[in-house]
Amino acid sequence: MGAAASAVEDQSNLAYPSSGLTHRSLDLALDDLYGTQDFALEVADRLGAIIRVPSESYDDFGKIGEDDRWQTFAVLHTELKRLFPSVYETLDVVNVNTYAQIITWRGTETNLLPLMLTAHMDVVPVDASTSDSWTYPPYSGYFDGTWVWGRGTCDDKVDLLSLLTTVESMIKAGFVPSRTIVLAFGIDEESAGTQGAPYIAQYLEDIYGKNKIAAILDEGAAYETPYGGNVIFANPATAEKGYLDLRVEVSTPGGHSSVPPSHTGIGMLASVIAELEAHPHEPSLKRSDTFFQEIQCAAAFGPELPESIKQLAYDAVEDDNALGNLSQALLEWDPAAIAKLSTTQAVDVISGGVKVNALPENVWALVNHRIAEHSSVSELQDRIISIVGPVAVMYNLTLRAFGKNITTGDKGQLTLTDAFDTALEPAPTTPVRDSEPYGILAGTIVAALQSSPGYDGSQIIVSPSLAIDTKSYWNLTRNIYRYAHVPADAYFNGLHTVNEAIKLDAVIGRIRFYTRFILNWDEAAVAQTVF
Ligand SMILES: [Zn+2]
16 A cells, blocks of 8 residues: 555554553643633733733844843733743743753653644734724733633634643643653744744754654644535644745846936846746645645545545645646645645845936846755756746856856846745655654544534644745754644634634643643653654
8 A cells, every 4th residue: 555545544643641540640630720711811911911922023124132122022921931930930940042942851861852733923914004903902811701802812822821731731730741841932933933933953962963853843724624525624734835935136237327328228128028928837746745635535435525536635745647637636625735846936025227218237036935845946947047047148148146147148137045044945844644643643633622612513634735835944844834733714814814812611622632632742752763
């Protein structure tokens, strides 16, 4: 049986803490606590308090220590200390790069690799022109009896709150982990991502070494019932696309616009953009793609996935024609599938020209790319050169691409660069098949859902998926999962927009999940032998 079928096979997982009586009884005791009204109100209070610290993340952030706007994070730290005294008084808390935070709950068994759980403390700024459109003010943290309102309730202060509440509750209940648990909180996930996660990664790598974290649970997509029939699909991302911001720059001689050439730099740049858009990346599906496994699961368990797609998915396991037809059928059924089937490009920024009577000397555009799982940065660069090259020749421009001279011309220069030096290969794929770490995650998801109050799903399917946004702690472990244990309908209005609000019930569900995840990991044997 090929790898493709593995995700489908592995649906028997169910993980409840069991070792001895301690973990099981602690699990039940905490589950009881989490079911009380007092606990729910306390969670709402704490989440509200965290929301009221507007730790906004800015694209134009200056350096820490120079840009005063970073100081909000100090306020947030103080608030977290007040809200979670057991965590901050008894565990090791280290701030890296001033505001990113690593909290270590040291385990008694040093041979067990640590489990790492992450959240980010920053939020997307509230657009001032929209603040009147919020039902409750964006930094109110108001709890209306069902929803907690405010920027960050869904992304990602719910994780900050849930992780800290879980650990606070477990400390109070007397739990002492055998496996070390690391909580890591970034500070600029919503902007450059250069000030938090990389510092955290380096710090942990220095302490534990490469590949010495057992697994990392990072933020990701919610679970939902996308194929009807009340079949819940939880799709932890086990792969992520690559990334390239392309800068295209055309430099041509200036001069007075009364004696213009037939094409100015702006016209030339326009041709480059038109060519790029005339050659969109071809969608393609490979059997080794994570998306292929995702579709296999949907075909096997999704009641309302169209029969034609199901049939193609079954046939595609061995039949190449069916594989090609499957990607076409998926696109027709859901055009957004393009993001999972191909590298994508989006021309997002353009600039050039200073005056109406002067020829533009430097014009440029930025093109954002998310690189398909089966492709690479260099493959993308080569493709861009092959499309842009003929334009350079047509206008007699010198083409310099990613540090190499490609063609020479005497009318100016066309330059292609990695705009911010942030190119990223597609992530190494997280092992799924026969992977104990993945099994613990999948089993915990199923157990947490099945035992949650009000559970009415008909089946729970855990399927690996492809993340189309990038973030990474690649050096620390191969076992990185991007997943949010929350139902998609617990978000009032999605992320990064007005009326961000989350259902309190779902927050409690998240805490139940984290608790069980920690307990299940604590009794798992995964140690040095981690891949
Ligand atoms: Zn986020």
